[in-house]
Amino acid sequence: MSVTAASGFAAAGVAAGLKSSGKRDLAVVQNLGPLNAAAAVFTTNRCKANPVLWSEQVITDGVVSAIVLNSGGANCYTGTRGFQTTHETAEAVAERLAISAGDVLVCSTGLIGEQLDLDLLKVGVWDATLAIATGDAESEAAGLAAAEAIMTTDTRAKQAAYTSPAGWTVGGMAKGAGMLAPGLATMLVVITTDAVLDSKQLDTALRHATRVTFDRLDSDGCMSTNDTVALLGSGASEVRADLDEFTVALTGVCRDLAEQLQADAEGASHDIAIEVVDAATEDDAVTVGRAVARSNLFKAAVFGNDPNWGRVLAAVGTTDAEFDPYGIDVAINGVQVCTAGEPDQPRELVDLTPRAVHVLIDLHAGDRAATILTNDLTHDYVHENSAYAS
Incomplete structure (x- = not known):
């Protein structure tokens, strides 16, 4: 159902200790290839969190090998120390997965203006990447664990998937229950596909899909500083997708996730x-x-x-x-x-x-x-x- 629905992806969600509740709070999703195509859209809020500033640079070449996400802190308005925390988190993931830090997207969610504990982040990265290396990281359970790790005030994990008759799949996870308002993207969303498409094609499809789904979810008029929607393509199905068909499928998955976000909005009764x-x-x-x-x-x-x-x-x-x-x-x-x-x-x-x-x-x-x-x-x-x- 989630980011592991598409072949060529591994995921893990662990408790790093960032949340006082002791619940899962750090997730890693790795693209196992053979392709490492990617696209992403971010908040248009001028006040952007450090992970957004980092990830905007990472995505410029359309190559992403992994994404690391944490709840328990937004890492926004945390100065140069906060940006260094983002950088070192990406480097920790890169070292463990033997990839380039410049190919690691970073996402954070939680309270603005509080420093994240870098030591705890690194422990979480170690545990998550160990789970990817030694566990059943391509299973539905692994995808669910990752979806649970990015929750903040959410009451349940949000997941969706679609498999085309042509043989390729789109899967995704999302978090969000408050600050649901548009700005190219809303909340934190990771979508994966094993269709054979290049980064430019993924970008075209993603921008269409977000425009008519996440951009039209306006729960409370409050735009987050951390909003990110990332689309990763592994090409593992070895099936070259028709771009129009893929865009329709991607839009359907995004709409499903957007409606789940709406249904879990903070305090809502309608x-x-x-x-x-x-x-x-x-x-x-x-x-x-x-x-x-x-x-x-x-x-x-x-x-x-x-x-x-x-x-x-x-x-x-x-x-x-x-x-x-x-x-x-x-x-x-x-x-x-x-x-x-x-x-x-x-x-x-x-x-x-x-x-x-x-x-x-x-x-x-x-x-x-x-x-x-x-x-x-x-x-x-x-x-x-x-x-x-x-």
Whole structure:
């Protein structure tokens, strides 16, 4: 199901002691080849963590042999010492796997502004690489252990996989429960494939896939400093994939992971899909959907099972999208509550007791559409994030 679903990959997840809970907190995924093709996208937050700064340089030649990920600390705003920690972590992985440190991506997640313990990281790298060398590191269990090691406030590991009739596979793992907002990538995601594709092809497919999946998950409007989505290609299937077919498959795996992230968002009691149709452009549809997704008034109303469609229109009106403000239709969970900017069916007919909520906004301005995924705003979300560092 996970990063080991595709052939040519080994993984391990171990407890390095970075988390006080004693749970797994460090993972290594190794590309066993024969290819070492790769692509990655990162947060567009200008305030980037040290692992992102490192990995942006690593990916420039499209060659990645391994990726090391830790939870228990973001290694962001930790100065030159923090960057050196990133560098030495990559070197430790490289030494153990007999590869170049310049071919090792590094990812971290956790609290900003706290130094990571380099000694613990190195112990974790030793244990993880030992497990890869001596254990059943290409098994489903190994993939699950890696997925568990990158969790922070997640309540469960996120994994997905797809096998093409042509004989190649895409597998992936993700972490994320808070700070779910777009910026080319969201959260930490590692995707593997054994299809024969070069780095340029992987990059093209990845950018398409993230644009319509992770980039449209906007749980709380907060963009992380550490967001990374990496795609590694081993070519171990020896099957050259059709790029269009591969892109569709990759997009499906990314959508699966994005929906799992949405369903595990911090404190959420409703999963909300905001579908915007008949927009003048796709960008307009995204802009409108995102404005509604980021409306705390709307999200609080959904938490209270209140189908307050006026808050939907108020959010739409803050955008620069093309539409007639008095020609918009809104339906919530199948009930047409607003037509042409006027009340339609009574809002009391809307049932918001199920977890799934669907909001349909028709702009009547064109033929483009987009869907944004978000969650409601709950007491639990506020509590979890007010106590995150305590």
